[in-house]
Amino acid sequence: MIHSKPLRVAFVTLGCAKNEVDSDKMRAALAASGFDFVDKPGLADCLVINTCAFITEATEESIAAILEAAELPEVINGQCKLVVAGCLPSRYADNLDGNLPEVVAFVPVGDEAGIAKIIAGLFDGYTIEAAPTTTMHKTQQSSRLRLPAAQNPWAYLKIAEGCSRHCSFCTIPKIRGPYTSYPIDVLLAESDELIANGARELVLIAQDTGLWHDGELGLPELLSLLAERYPDVWLRMMYLEPSGVTDKLLNVMAEHANICKYLDIPLQHANQKVLQNMNRSGSGDEFLLLTKKIRDKMPDVTLRTTLIAGFPGETRAEALELERFVTAAQFDYIGVFAYSQEEGTLAGERTDQVPRRTRLARAQRLRDLADAIGHQRVAARIGQTLSVLVTEYEDGRPIGRTQGQAPEVDGIVRLSQGSPGELVAARISDSLCYDLDGELIYTSEDRPEGGAR
Ligand code: SF4
Structure with a gap:
């Protein structure tokens, strides 16, 4: 990057897991071109809203998120540029330009790899070098980019x-x-x-x-x-x-x-x-x-x-x-x-x-x-010993998931001990709706031969 101060980008991701992966791809493309990231849109030079539009309700949520962002003082005074990516610009390509004047660029599905160039082009005199080729996978269909460090296990x-x-x-x-x-x-x-x-x-x-x-x-x-x-x-x-x-x-x-x-x-x-x-x-x-x-x-x-x-x-x-x-x-x-x-x-x-x-x-x-x-x-799981992947802390308590609980859509297991990334065995002691309580039996390190995986 030929610039003394990298641009700071914030992301808001709406919709499904596929969109989260696309946001990761965009962050990776930007990171490879020297951009920085911030959590708060108010601190960003550019806010990317990765939208969902597969049904009317999701489209309305996406538009509400865009309009809310457009009310930010930093967006109004031009300090933070608003970019809309994902399904909304793909589905309504012909109808958006005049209708959302606050948005300075649209990045439809499939164009994620080019986002660094698009954002750089919004800032006079800001130039980026091409991302190093070592960070790119060669594919027939698209250049999928290296993902940033996983924040979850x-x-x-x-x-x-x-x-x-x-x-x-x-x-x-x-x-x-x-x-x-x-x-x-x-x-x-x-x-x-x-x-x-x-x-x-x-x-x-x-x-x-x-x-x-x-x-x-x-x-x-x-x-x-x-x-x-x-x-x-x-x-x-x-x-x-x-x-x-x-x-x-x-x-x-x-x-x-x-x-x-x-x-x-x-x-x-x-x-x-x-x-x-x-x-x-x-x-x-x-x-x-x-x-x-x-x-x-x-x-x-x-x-x-x-x-x-x-x-x-x-x-x-x-x-x-x-x-x-x-x-x-x-x-x-x-x-x-x-x-x-x-x-x-x-x-x-x-x-x-x-x-x-x-x-x-x-x-x-x-x-x-x-x-x-x-x-x-x-509730029928109560009394069973199950493998649990500890994923994070919630209210100071480790939580995780069993093989029967997918991330973001199913329940969780609340544990008494364990650290994120550990695979532990837990005896299920209670349930509440879709969530379980588990008592730690052993961790992956002291797992007995043939113990729960
Ligand atoms: S058309 Fe839609 S609902 Fe049907 S399989 Fe494809 S993505 Fe799923």
């Missing part, structure tokens, strides 16, 4: 970008483009780095992790390669469409103690007609067979899904069918969403929209049902 590993499935309610294929897997060498290099920086758990994410491939290699091969390369690191998959839950994958999961016995399978509905209208496949009966197969193979597995209530045309009988499915399937965690009518989607154009009140009421009934089942299943 776990990290997301995004294995693919985009989606080619085109579910009729979903805006993501338009926002993020077609499904593109990252090559194996890029993922291994990135994993090496995350683990060298302290990650004890890698959480594999994509719009659909099951579609990942590189030549002959698919997700089972990737998982088994990672499991053998990092025997002391937990591996977890999120967002696995039902078709990705193959026998091969279940065998690989069962064979490796460090692959979390945890599956997050978005089903969205259980009625066959509603699923067809969603441009998805399967039926409640098929999904029940799938959950049975998984549990037969791994009796201790934790299962999560997502469901949509009030999809256009959903009748009361179909909503009740979904409730019966939830009772029968006994998922540990369910993310329930009331259907959101989105412009630019096939479902959004349907004329048989379910009234908003009904959608919300059906979603709430499903949530209540899912919570009653989920809380019971969590």
Whole structure:
């Protein structure tokens, strides 16, 4: 960098795990070009808001965050420049410029690697050198950049970008483009780095992790390669469409103690007609067979899904069918969403929209049902001895997660002892909703042969 004082950048990240990874990529690109970071927007020369816009509610939250930032005195007096990245500029590329005059630059999805140049261009006379090539992974699709030091003992590993499935309610294929897997060498290099920086758990994410491939290699091969390369690191998959839950994958999961016995399978509905209208496949009966197969193979597995209530045309009988499915399937965690009518989607154009009140009421009934089942299943862990990855302190007390608890979406374990990064064994003594209390039995250092991992 040819400048005596580096520019300071602050980030606000909205939305899902995929966006967090994109913010990491942008921070890495900026760090490689000599930028500094601050937590408080008021101290920054530039504030980047990485937005979410996959449904109307998320878009409104993103716009509210932008308008709130635009009210900061430093933004009003021009000391801090406002940059908007992510899904909002991707989804509404043509409508934003005139409507958000406070924003000086937009960085849509896929342009993250160029953010240093974009921000430098906002400041007269500020020049940057190209990032050293050693910090860049060579890929066919994009230059993914080295991530900064992990602040948590776990990290997301995004294995693919985009989606080619085109579910009729979903805006993501338009926002993020077609499904593109990252090559194996890029993922291994990135994993090496995350683990060298302290990650004890890698959480594999994509719009659909099951579609990942590189030549002959698919997700089972990737998982088994990672499991053998990092025997002391937990591996977890999120967002696995039902078709990705193959026998091969279940065998690989069962064979490796460090692959979390945890599956997050978005089903969205259980009625066959509603699923067809969603441009998805399967039926409640098929999904029940799938959950049975998984549990037969791994009796201790934790299962999560997502469901949509009030999809256009959903009748009361179909909503009740979904409730019966939830009772029968006994998922540990369910993310329930009331259907959101989105412009630019096939479902959004349907004329048989379910009234908003009904959608919300059906979603709430499903949530209540899912919570009653989920809380019971969590309480059934009391008395068990489980491995816990200690992740941080909360109110001065160490907390962590078991293999059955994914970061940011599931519950936690409150411990009496332990330090972040340690893998400990804890006897579960109590539960509250989705959270557990655990008493430390031993740490990874004094783990007996064959002890809980
Ligand atoms: S699988 Fe369906 S819901 Fe998921 S991102 Fe792709 S189109 Fe959207």
